[in-house]
Amino acid sequence: MAATIRDVARLAGVSASTVSRALSLPGMVNAATRARVAAAVEQLGYEPNRAARGLITGRTGTIGLVVPDLANPFFASLTKGVQARARRHDVAVFVADTDEDPTAESGLVRALSKQVDGVVLCSPRGSDEELAAIAQETTVVLVNRAAAGLPGVSYDNEDGMRQAVAHLVALGHRRIAWVGGPASSWSTQHRAVGLRNAVEALQVELAPVGNFAPTYEGGMAAADQVAATGATAVIAYNDLVAIGLLARLHSRGISVPGDLSVVGVDDIAMSRMARPALTTVRLPKQEAGRVAVELLLALLDDPDAASTTHGDLHGELIVRDSTGPAPLK
Amino acid sequence: MAATIRDVARLAGVSASTVSRALSLPGMVNAATRARVAAAVEQLGYEPNRAARGLITGRTGTIGLVVPDLANPFFASLTKGVQARARRHDVAVFVADTDEDPTAESGLVRALSKQVDGVVLCSPRGSDEELAAIAQETTVVLVNRAAAGLPGVSYDNEDGMRQAVAHLVALGHRRIAWVGGPASSWSTQHRAVGLRNAVEALQVELAPVGNFAPTYEGGMAAADQVAATGATAVIAYNDLVAIGLLARLHSRGISVPGDLSVVGVDDIAMSRMARPALTTVRLPKQEAGRVAVELLLALLDDPDAASTTHGDLHGELIVRDSTGPAPLK
DNA sequence: ATGAAAGCGCTAACAC
DNA sequence: GTGTTAGCGCTTTCAT
Numbered sequence: 001m002a003a004t005i006r007d008v009a010r011l012a013g014v015s016a017s018t019v020s021r022a023l024s025l026p027g028m029v030n031a032a033t034r035a036r037v038a039a040a041v042e043q044l045g046y047e048p049n050r051a052a053r054g055l056i057t058g059r060t061g062t063i064g065l066v067v068p069d070l071a072n073p074f075f076a077s078l079t080k081g082v083q084a085r086a087r088r089h090d091v092a093v094f095v096a097d098t099d100e101d102p103t104a105e106s107g108l109v110r111a112l113s114k115q116v117d118g119v120v121l122c123s124p125r126g127s128d129e130e131l132a133a134i135a136q137e138t139t140v141v142l143v144n145r146a147a148a149g150l151p152g153v154s155y156d157n158e159d160g161m162r163q164a165v166a167h168l169v170a171l172g173h174r175r176i177a178w179v180g181g182p183a184s185s186w187s188t189q190h191r192a193v194g195l196r197n198a199v200e201a202l203q204v205e206l207a208p209v210g211n212f213a214p215t216y217e218g219g220m221a222a223a224d225q226v227a228a229t230g231a232t233a234v235i236a237y238n239d240l241v242a243i244g245l246l247a248r249l250h251s252r253g254i255s256v257p258g259d260l261s262v263v264g265v266d267d268i269a270m271s272r273m274a275r276p277a278l279t280t281v282r283l284p285k286q287e288a289g290r291v292a293v294e295l296l297l298a299l300l301d302d303p304d305a306a307s308t309t310h311g312d313l314h315g316e317l318i319v320r321d322s323t324g325p326a327p328l329k
Numbered sequence: 330m331a332a333t334i335r336d337v338a339r340l341a342g343v344s345a346s347t348v349s350r351a352l353s354l355p356g357m358v359n360a361a362t363r364a365r366v367a368a369a370v371e372q373l374g375y376e377p378n379r380a381a382r383g384l385i386t387g388r389t390g391t392i393g394l395v396v397p398d399l400a401n402p403f404f405a406s407l408t409k410g411v412q413a414r415a416r417r418h419d420v421a422v423f424v425a426d427t428d429e430d431p432t433a434e435s436g437l438v439r440a441l442s443k444q445v446d447g448v449v450l451c452s453p454r455g456s457d458e459e460l461a462a463i464a465q466e467t468t469v470v471l472v473n474r475a476a477a478g479l480p481g482v483s484y485d486n487e488d489g490m491r492q493a494v495a496h497l498v499a500l501g502h503r504r505i506a507w508v509g510g511p512a513s514s515w516s517t518q519h520r521a522v523g524l525r526n527a528v529e530a531l532q533v534e535l536a537p538v539g540n541f542a543p544t545y546e547g548g549m550a551a552a553d554q555v556a557a558t559g560a561t562a563v564i565a566y567n568d569l570v571a572i573g574l575l576a577r578l579h580s581r582g583i584s585v586p587g588d589l590s591v592v593g594v595d596d597i598a599m600s601r602m603a604r605p606a607l608t609t610v611r612l613p614k615q616e617a618g619r620v621a622v623e624l625l626l627a628l629l630d631d632p633d634a635a636s637t638t639h640g641d642l643h644g645e646l647i648v649r650d651s652t653g654p655a656p657l658k
Numbered sequence: 659a660t661g662a663a664a665g666c667g668c669t670a671a672c673a674c
Numbered sequence: 675g676t677g678t679t680a681g682c683g684c685t686t687t688c689a690t
Contacts, residue, residue, distance in 0.1 A: 002443070004667055015677045016548055018671055030675060047443055051380040051389065052667035055682045060380065062423075070412065071598070076405040083399065083426050092444060094391075095424040114331070114376055115421060141592050216602055250604070269400070270599050273545055273572055275579065333683055344661045349685055381683035384666045441669060 003044035012040035014271035023048065063296055064094045064112035064119040072287060073268040074238070075122060078143065081289025082120055089297055113138035117300050120292045125184055139303070140294040143288055145186045146310065151299060153291045153311035157187055159261065160281040160315035161194030164235050164263045165202060167279070167317055171324070173233040173261065175205040179222040179245065181214040181237035187227055188237060191265070195235065207231045212241060219244020227254055232261065233323070237278055239264035239271045246274055246322070261323040265315070283315050332373035339434055341369035352377065392625060393448040394421045395434065402597040403567070403614060404451060407472065410618025411449055435459055442467035444550035446629050449621045454513055468632070469624040472617055474515045475639070480628060482620045482640035486516055488611040489644035490523030493564050493592045494531060496608070496646055498651070502562040502590065504534040507573065510543040510566035515564060522592070524564065536560045542582065543572060548573020556583055562652070568593035568600045568609055574652070575603055590652040594644070599600040605650035612644050 009016045014033055022029045022037040030039075040046070053061040065082050067075040079095060086093045094112055098104040109119050118139035124131060128147045134140055135150050142152030168176055178195055181188040188211065199206040206307035207229040212218035219241035226234045226245065236242035242264030247257055256262050256276055264271060267282035289312040298305050338345045341364060351358045353367040358366075369375070383389040386432035394411050395471045396404040405555060415422045423441055427433040431454035438448050441570050447468035453460060453476075460476045463469055471481030497505055507524055510517040517540065528535040536558040548570035555574060565571035571593030578585055585605055593600060596611035620640040627634050 006667080016667090017669075017678080018676055021676085024669080027675075033675080049384075049667050050444060051383045052682090053669070054380045055378075055384060055667080055684090056669045058682085069406050070399075070409040071402065073402065073405070075402065076399050076402070080423070080426055083424055084428070087425070092423045092441075093425075094421045095408070095412055096416070097409055099413070111420075115379060216598075247602065247604070250479060269545075269601065273603075274600070275576070275604050294572040305665095334685095335683080346662080346685075347660060348659085353685080357659075362659080368661090378683050381666090382685075384683080385685045387666085501686090 001051075003045070003046040005048065007044055008037065008040045008046050011044065012036045025293065058326045059117055059300075060115065061090065062094060063090045063293070064096065064109070064114065064116040065122070066096050066098060066108055066119060066124075067122045068098050068100045068125075070095070071098045072240075073270065074266055074283075077268075077285035077291045081286030082293055083289075084286070085290040085293040087291070091293075091297070098295075102126060106134055109134050110137065111139070118296045119170060120289075120296055122186075123185075125182075131316065139299055140295065141292050141299065147150055151295055151309040153288050153295065153313060155187070155283050155288070155313050155315055157190035158194030158197060160199075160265060160283070160317075161191050161235070162198045163315070163317040164265075165195065165204070167319065168233045168235075168261060168263065169202045169204055171233075171261065171278050173204065173231075175207060175229070175231045175233075177207045177209055177226045177229045177231035177234040179209055179219070179226060179234060179236045179241055181212040181241070183211045183217075185214070191237065193258035194274075212237070214238055214241060214242050215261075216244040216247070219246075220248045223248030223252070223268045227260070232259075233263070234260060235263045235265075237265065239266045239268045239278060242278055242280070243270060246276070246278070256322055257324060263323060264267050267318055271318075272320070274322070279320045279323040280318050281315040284313050288313055331378075332375040334375070334377065336373055337366065337369045337375045340373065341365045355360050359632055370456070373645040379543045388397075388446055388629075389444065390419065391423060391445045391644060392622070393438070393445040394451070395425050395426065395427060395441065395448060395453075395657070396451045397427050397429045397454075399424070399426045400567075402599065403595050403612075405598075407451060407618045408615035410615030411622055412618075413615070414619040415623040418622070420626070422621075431458045432658065435463055438463050438469070439466065445508070447625045449618075449625055450512070452516075454511075468625065468628055470621050470628065472621050480624055480638040482617050482624065482642060484516070484517035484612050484617070484644055485641050486569065487523030489527060489594065489612070490520050490542055490564070491527045491530075493594075493610055493644040494527035494533070496648065497562045497564075497590060497592065498531045498533055500562075500590065502533070502560075504536060504562075505561040506536045506538055506555045506558045506560035508538055508548070508555060508563060508565045509540045510547075510570070512540045514543070520566065521568075522635030533562075541566070543567055543570060545569050545573040548575075549577045552581070556581065556589070561588075562592070563589060564592045564594075568597045568607060569605055571609070571651075572599060575605070575607070585651055586653060592652060596630065596647055600647075601649070604652070608649045608652040609647050610644040611647045613642050616643055 005016045009019045022034045124146040131147045146154050209225040212222045223245045264280040268281045271278040334345045336350045338547045351363045452473040457476045475483050538554040541551045593609040596609045600607040
């Protein structure tokens with residue numbers, strides 16, 4: 001059996017409350033007693049029982065993480081970041097995967113919420129109203145989505161798209177195709193806006209080819225339409241789509257970057273390994289997870305810390321072979 | 330505030346103990362009372378507080394999962410399987426990532442073990458002794474590793490290698506190179522054994538080129554040595570290594586599968602997207618996670634269920650372009 | 659079949 | 675600064 005606080009108290013010759021205080025509020029106990037307690041703790045290998053503590057404090061020392069798909073490298077990295085940062089704070093992480101089912105989202109969060117202090121919700125597809133309802137019941141931090149009034153971390157999609165367009169324009173491109181992700185996705189909408197602003201500012205043309213699944217298959221499906229636009233460059237919703245484009249363009253005999261330059265978003269590991277290696281807007285994935293955890297913990301400590309309520313992360317253009325090496329002839 | 334068992338008891342006009350029984354041991358309570366309790370539970374949206382229950386039962390309804398690297402697609406899939414199956418059993422999953430640090434392994438398990446009923450430990454690098462010590466303190470199920478006496482799920486690596494070799498030999502290959510993973514890895518060792526058996530049975534030659542990191546970079550590093558062996562085919566420790574080989578061979582002007590056929594292991598999503606698409610031994614990743622959870626839960630219910638103590642999963646050869654389409658000339 | 663009472667391990671008033 | 679008391683929400687004897 002594991003040692004309890006009473007065992008420690010007995011061994012240290014003090015009361016249980018003193019042990020409790022020595023551990024949680026060291027300032028409130030005499031240095032000498034504190035040392036005796038520490039010794040007893042050490043000797044017994046005592047670790048407070050979190051369930052018992054939680055029962056009384058109402059805090060579990062646990063947070064939940066809900067992602068659409070763990071097998072998607074983007075979310076896997078994010079999870080890694082969340083998990084690492086939470087551990088630093090001695091907080092455990094429950095992970096739940098909705099399997100890309102938007103219907104499951106709020107149910108999962110609600111189920112989790114009984115067991116955790118707060119939840120990090122990634123790329124939610126639910127409506128703003130649904131999210132607001134969830135936030136009513138539990139402390140939530142959104143990732144990759146901004147919803148009115150809710151705390152969260154998102155990426156500056158507009159700026160990322162600006163960087164991508166600027167790069168392509170500098171290489172001589174004047175007509176740029178855009179393969180969107182799911183129409184309902186917050187990031188697709190914002191990337192589209194950023195793109196429109198950027199092409200307008202730089203006086204080039206944008207050729208949107210519609211919305212596709214954010215997958216390799218989505219890219220394969222979009223490729224022929226991209227080719228038909230007559231654009232000399234294409235920006236894809238994400239790297240998976242861009243790699244799908246690469247595959248289909250290759251089998252059509254369309255050379256990248258010779259005939260068409262391709263840019264993705266995310267910078268998943270796979271992008272470096274693609275042929276040609278993919279130019280992409282790198283999104284700091286683990287960083288988003290870390291920021292989300294910090295935000296959540298801050299919010300739990302002080303529920304109306306309105307000042308730190310939203311994080312905004314920047315992407316960084318990574319130039320690889322799919323847009324080079326030579327400028328457009 | 331959430332409803333407590335007393336609220337339910339009051340509303341149903343019974344005592345708290347009756348509510349408790351109605352929920353956990355329905356057989357022990359009168360059908361009529363049971364119905365009244367059920368109605369009250371429904372009306373109040375009551376959910377038992379797990380921490381309070383755990384305090385007395387000693388069970389948390391939570392399991393831990395320790396993986397070397399969440400960003401590795403292999404472990405991401407596995408985690409997905411674990412998480413999905415655990416949810417079916419209404420069990421929550423704590424996920425921890427060791428960041429490929431074997432030293433962190435046992436510490437993490439120990440830390441987790443205070444908060445969970447049992448732990449699924451994936452691809453542990455620790456010694457058999459370390460693992461045995463951990464198993465002493467908490468219920469553990471190993472994945473991708475068999476250690477004397479410990480329950481676990483692993484793959485039939487020997488058979489997987491046999492399939493790969495048979496395929497290559499049927500295509501006409503007579504000298505097959507092998508790029509091993511980390512020397513300390515259990516699966517490297519077993520794959521090597523399977524390979525030796527297979528080449529012996531089929532009367533062909535094996536050319537091992539040593540041990541490399543189980544990554545894309547590892548594959549890049551191994552490629553030139555592979556080429557130098559004079560083999561016409563190579564089997565890589567895993568798909569990441571195989572894709573690294575593909576990249577380096579391509580830049581050396583060595584054609585795959587024209588000059589050299591390449592086979593990987595795992596069948597991660599990336600393999601389908603490689604150019605040429607990678608022939609590989611598909612390992613059921615999510616399935617391993619599911620089996621591990623079932624095993625762990627069975628063990629928790631009956632600590633000496635020695636019968637179901639080890640699962641063995643089979644790989645399946647997936648033939649793609651990196652070993653075809655034409656047989657060796 | 660049901661209720662009363664005790665207590666899991668801990669923290670938070672409240673005394674001193 | 676420290677001990678005493680009470681109680682978080684639940685399950686589990688032990689009565690009845």
